[in-house]
Amino acid sequence: MVRSIEIHPDGRVDVVVSLTTPGCPIRAQFERAVVDNVGAIEGVTSVGVGFDVLSDTEKQGLQQKLGRPGGLPEGALAKVKNVICVASGKGGVGKSTMTANLAAALTAEGKSAGALDCDVYGYSIPRMLGVNSRPEVNAERKIIPLESPSGVKVMSIGFFVEENAAVVWRGPMLHKAIQQFLEDVDWGELDYLLLDLPPGTGDVSMTLAQLLPQAKILVVTTPQPAAQSVAARAAEMAAKVDLEVLGVVENMSGFTAPDGQRFTIFGEGGGQELADELDVPLLGKVPLEEALREHADAGDPLATSEPDAPASIAIRQAARGIIATTPVELPLMQAVAADMPATPAPIGGTELPVVQAGG
Ligand SMILES: Nc1ncnc2c1ncn2[C@@H]1O[C@H](COP(=O)(O)OP(=O)(O)O)[C@@H](O)[C@H]1O
Ligand SMILES: [Mg+2]
Secondary structure, eight states: OEEEEEEOTTSEEEEEEEESSTTOTTHHHHHHHHHHHHHTSTTOOEEEEEEEEOOHHHHHHHHHHHTOTTSSOOSGGGGEEEEEEEEOSSTTSSHHHHHHHHHHHHHHTTOOEEEEEOOSSSOOHHHHHTOOSOOEEOTTSOBOOEEOTTSOEEEOGGGTSOTTOOOOOOHHHHHHHHHHHHHSBOOOSEEEEEEEOOSSSSHHHHHHHHHOTTOEEEEEEOSSHHHHHHHHHHHHHHHHTTOEEEEEEEEEEEEEOTTSOEEOTTOSSHHHHHHHHHTOOEEEEEEEOHHHHHHHHHTOOHHHHSTTSHHHHHHHHHHHHHHHHSOSOOOOOOSSOTTSOSSOOOOOSOOOOOEETTO
16 A cells, blocks of 8 residues: 655655555565656656555555455454354254254364354254353453363353343344454364354344355255255355355254154255255255254264264264365455445444453
8 A cells, every 4th residue: 555655856756655564575566566667757766665564453444445355364263264154044954953063073073163153042052062151251352262072162142141031132233243253252273163043044144144255154954845945045145145055964854763664754855956956065964863952952962972873973974074075275264344334333232241261
């Protein structure tokens, strides 16, 4: 960025260029370009080039103005390689169960994983991953996520409200809370951050798409055709906000009785049809299994506690599918999308209550 241009009567021109960082690797290139271009102008006798560095506020402003994704990776998510939103068209299809178990399965595959509960009204991640206490704040005033016994870093609105309290927030509050969970939480280095979305395609999905243009969507569906067309709406939403669909997981995919007989309680084939329709892989077919529900209720994901259970095998296969379809190195996530207003609209309500570490 050009900070200033001074033209002297004797034809001397002084230009000050602002760099994003003092050790800018293309500083010499800037200098040469300014000297060449300004020096070529008629009447210019000599060119002086000076440098200074943009302040943090100036950098942020510039990032927003230029709308360049991944430009200045200064946000809390700078070290998160992949953000995956677990979505479905409706509730009760097992989104939270899949989020919790996939996150645990990813850690079992040697990846670092986090789970963020974005279902503010129907949060269930703390219970399913067996964590629930007040998170602390570190010296940089960032909220420290809790770590589940299975090694998943967890953050949920459930940590900040009284047990079973209803959260009644509308659009802007919701947006602010999710933004805070992404920006003000010390996620640190993570291979995968899984976001458990609320059912449907409402406010939260739009907020996430705006905040995380590089996030990918994992669609969960049950096998019946009705659910599949509902799930297709989640994919349509993804397309509308320009997020890539990573794949489909079919849940509640048949039930095998103790005598070995298989019942297709929720129909059959919906997951594959949806995957074909979206031209993405079907990453797994997870059977109905009582133990999966029991372990979710007990906060002990089946995928890691009983890895040989049929549902666990399917979930771990899906986790390996996720690893296979996400490249190791991705452009760094940016903290705030370019088209967010420079100064967010003031939002009423209270800040999230947090306790100070050691206090
Ligand atoms: N494959 C499955 N087998 C048995 N129970 C399941 C399975 N998937 C989900 N459940 C149970 O169904 C209920 C709804 O699942 P949940 O993950 O909360 O859905 P969602 O987050 O989509 O609303 C939970 O009680 C969960 O334990
Ligand atoms: Mg849920």
